[in-house]
Amino acid sequence: MxxxxxxxxxxxxxxxxxxxxxxxxxxxxxxxxxxxxxxxxxxxxxxxxxxxxxxxxxxxxxxxxxxxxxxxxxxxxxxxxxxxxxxxxxxxxxxxxxxxxxxxxxxxxxxxxxxxxxxxxxxxxxxxxxxxxxxxxxxxPFDFTERHFAFALACFGLVAPFGFLLAVDFTTPAFDSVAVSRFEVHLSHATLALFGALLATVVGALFQLGQMFTQAEPGRLDERLLTLEQLCFPAGIGVLALGRGLTIEPVARVGAVAILVGLAAFAIVIGRLLAGATVERSPMIARYWVVVSALLAWIALAAPTWWAEPIAYGSLFGHPDAQRLLLFGVFGFVVIGSLYHIVPFIIWIERYSDRLGFEQVPMIDDLYDDRLERGDFWTTLVGFGGLSAAPLVGLPSVAVTASGVLATIGVALFVINVLLTIHQHGPNGIAGVLSSALESEQESPTAGDGESDLGVSPDR
Structure with missing residues (x-):
């Protein structure tokens, strides 16, 4: 883009x-x-x-x-x-x-x-x-992205103290005097963390980024599906966490179904945006196709598992053998694809935006290495694809090892590409990013000054 x-x-x-x-x-x-x-x-x-x-x-x-x-x-x-x-x-x-x-x-x-x-x-x-x-x-008023971000922040706020209590309980009993056990708190903690804090953020951001990178607009069907997602997904997370925390299986099952329905509706919307893209292939679009495919596959695997045993430890993240599909296929490819725009964008704004119109400057997509990007895409896709499929289809150990090596190579290429972008185009390079404290000493303007980061908010 x-x-x-x-x-x-x-x-x-x-x-x-x-x-x-x-x-x-x-x-x-x-x-x-x-x-x-x-x-x-x-x-x-x-x-x-x-x-x-x-x-x-x-x-x-x-x-x-x-x-x-x-x-x-x-x-x-x-x-x-x-x-x-x-x-x-x-x-x-x-x-x-x-x-x-x-x-x-x-x-x-x-x-x-x-x-x-x-x-x-x-x-x-x-x-x-x-x-x-x-x-x-x-x-x-909040838009789609802001509502999901607000919900994710609330989940972050709950996940942290639950995690702290679980850490304490390793050596000092923390739940003996309360009506819930460590197992129940652990289930709620993991549910709010993975689906509330992390996945809700991904859903909120991916809708905005999907429109931005595809230059496609959602249609009437998409708007209805997004309404369904907003009704089902956040409420489902709360109900599933509550049902797991109280070990009430019917309540947890209702929450699980709501989450899956909401996510399926959202995946269809993003898939339709990608199919209607009016721009050429980009690192973001290529990886978001993987995200949609992985999310739909995870939903298909999680549905019967969550319906049968929504509060079992083995079904904590859906199908017991689909954890890598969710972790890398959804979270991993969203993050990698998005960072291929976010990092160059931030650097471009800092270093080149003031020069636009006065001299020839590179575009955002010129800041990273195209060959490394394509190399990391295919090696990561094959590697994590093998790791995700291994427990589902019983791949031999040599194939699992080879997939792990490929995934590691792909991640290494991605990390090298991003770090080279920062090193070559960032004003102070990687060392400056890690060590500079000067910028943080100057506080941003207060909320009451009426100023904003945008002349016009992109969604208003």
């Missing part, structure tokens, strides 16, 4: 280093998580390696990326200034330090240190919820 959005007021945007710092550190967690996954296919890691691996990917990669993206694009989409730049910086370091300590404690078996890491993550997530929430409250 080469078009540059009009009306941007770059002097009001969060400093470039703030979201980019989130993305760089999230990429680090991605490399560690995928590398660990590859190692786990051929060897046994110490301690609670599976739990550490899951948190590194979901919190370190997906959630930290979401935190950086919301910090940058809630102001852009909603036409309001970020509440506090200092808090946007603090949230990252709190979550990063907490997750690093949490994962290290799990791997080392030092469970007594889990509450320390959990407390830091709790503080960082609550800072994020407060900062972005204060920003979002100034955007009224």
């Amino acid at each position: 080469d078009g540059i959005p009009g009306g941007l007021r770059t002097d009001q945007q969060p400093p470039m280093a703030i979201p980019l710092r989130h993305f760089v550190l999230a990429l680090g967690f991605l490399v560690v998580g995928v590398g660990g996954s590859t190692v786990m296919t051929v060897a046994t890691l110490p301690g609670l390696a599976g739990l550490a691996h899951l948190h590194l990917l979901l919190v370190g990669w997906i959630a930290v990326t979401i935190m950086g993206a919301m910090t940058q694009f809630v102001p852009v989409w909603s036409g309001v200034t970020i509440h506090s730049r200092r808090l946007a910086v603090a949230q990252l370091w709190l979550v990063t330090a907490g997750l690093t300590g949490f994962a290290a404690a799990l791997l080392a078996g030092a469970l007594e240190w889990l509450p320390v890491g959990g407390a830091l993550m709790l503080a960082g997530i609550w800072v994020f919820v407060y900062n972005v929430g204060r920003t979002l409250t100034r955007a009224r």
